Amino acid sequence: MIRSALSYPSKKNLVLQCLRRMSSLVSTSVSEVHPGVAHVTMHSPPVNSLSLSFCQELSQNLQVIHKDKSIDIILLQSDIPGIFSAGLDIKEFTQPKERLMEFWTAFQQLYIDLYGASQTTIACMEGSAPAAGCMLALSCDYRVMTSNTKAKIGLNESLLGIAAPPWLAQQMMDTVGSRVAELSLWRGTLYAPEQALAIGLVDELHENPRERALELAVAEFQKIPRQARAASKTLTRQKRLKHFHQERQADLEHFVNFITQDAVQTQLRGYLQQLAAKKNKK
Numbered sequence: 001m002i003r004s005a006l007s008y009p010s011k012k013n014l015v016l017q018c019l020r021r022m023s024s025l026v027s028t029s030v031s032e033v034h035p036g037v038a039h040v041t042m043h044s045p046p047v048n049s050l051s052l053s054f055c056q057e058l059s060q061n062l063q064v065i066h067k068d069k070s071i072d073i074i075l076l077q078s079d080i081p082g083i084f085s086a087g088l089d090i091k092e093f094t095q096p097k098e099r100l101m102e103f104w105t106a107f108q109q110l111y112i113d114l115y116g117a118s119q120t121t122i123a124c125m126e127g128s129a130p131a132a133g134c135m136l137a138l139s140c141d142y143r144v145m146t147s148n149t150k151a152k153i154g155l156n157e158s159l160l161g162i163a164a165p166p167w168l169a170q171q172m173m174d175t176v177g178s179r180v181a182e183l184s185l186w187r188g189t190l191y192a193p194e195q196a197l198a199i200g201l202v203d204e205l206h207e208n209p210r211e212r213a214l215e216l217a218v219a220e221f222q223k224i225p226r227q228a229r230a231a232s233k234t235l236t237r238q239k240r241l242k243h244f245h246q247e248r249q250a251d252l253e254h255f256v257n258f259i260t261q262d263a264v265q266t267q268l269r270g271y272l273q274q275l276a277a278k279k280n281k282k
């Protein structure tokens, strides 16, 4: 059974408790029965889309955990049925320039905080993870997805008239290989769970991803010395992170210049209308 951090009197949990109170979109709890395992839960209805405040809150939760030496596993999960995360909040793309810059900076920081976490991270996907939702999963060390065929995962940016940034495209290439990533990116393919497993986009399918992730964390991952797990991550990820920091400003400028083009804005408005029309048909 998972108990909230609220039930812990220690200094560490007071910090988590404060964070939980401040945060309405993301919360962290630690398990009494499974020490060292933190559950980071996204709950931003209707679809956990990554708005500016959502990115900031998720980052804040991760930053508190990073400082907590007693936590060595992070399970990233959603409490919205059928949804992991719908990706970036498309409405953010239509904001004025200052806000766009703040938004993209927060999204970049979220990538640093999740991809660069020293803890072992597991994405527990009980539902769909398109675009930046997929980025959250790709930033984790291990991905467990629901076997429910309604769920989809992938980088569908091209269908919105935009393209994933280079660092996200790189994550896809690192995970599924260059050729499959290349095809997926320009087609904007969203994969059903079995297909995602076949190309290596997810590591396992399970009826209950949270239960399976906890089992993996305790029975398998925590048996590997944590410093070895952390050092292995540094080996495989530090080059990417260093490059990201070097390119961060250019990435921000590219985003703002690209997204503010009239043709892109028209395309994005059309996509939002399609989503609304789909909802009205239900």
Ligand SMILES: CCCCCC/C=C\CC(=O)SCCNC(=O)CCNC(=O)[C@H](O)C(C)(C)COP(=O)(O)OP(=O)(O)OC[C@H]1O[C@@H](n2cnc3c(N)ncnc32)[C@H](O)[C@@H]1OP(=O)(O)O
Binding pocket: 046, 047, 049, 082, 083, 085, 086, 087, 088, 089, 090, 091, 128, 130, 131, 132, 133, 156, 157, 160, 162, 163, 164, 165, 254, 255, 258, 259, 272, 275, 276, 278, 279
């Ligand atoms: C240089 C340029 C760089 C660009 C950056 C590239 C990086 C990342 C890009 C992105 O992440 S863009 C976002 C891409 N995401 C999507 O295409 C997903 C769209 N959503 C869906 O497919 C579905 O909503 C869903 C996630 C499969 C869930 O389906 P469900 O049937 O449960 O819910 P809906 O009825 O479709 O939606 C409910 C409600 O949410 C609104 N909504 C859905 N997704 C988003 C979103 N990403 N941003 C903002 N709003 C979203 C949808 O319009 C409905 O709104 P209301 O009608 O209730 O107001």
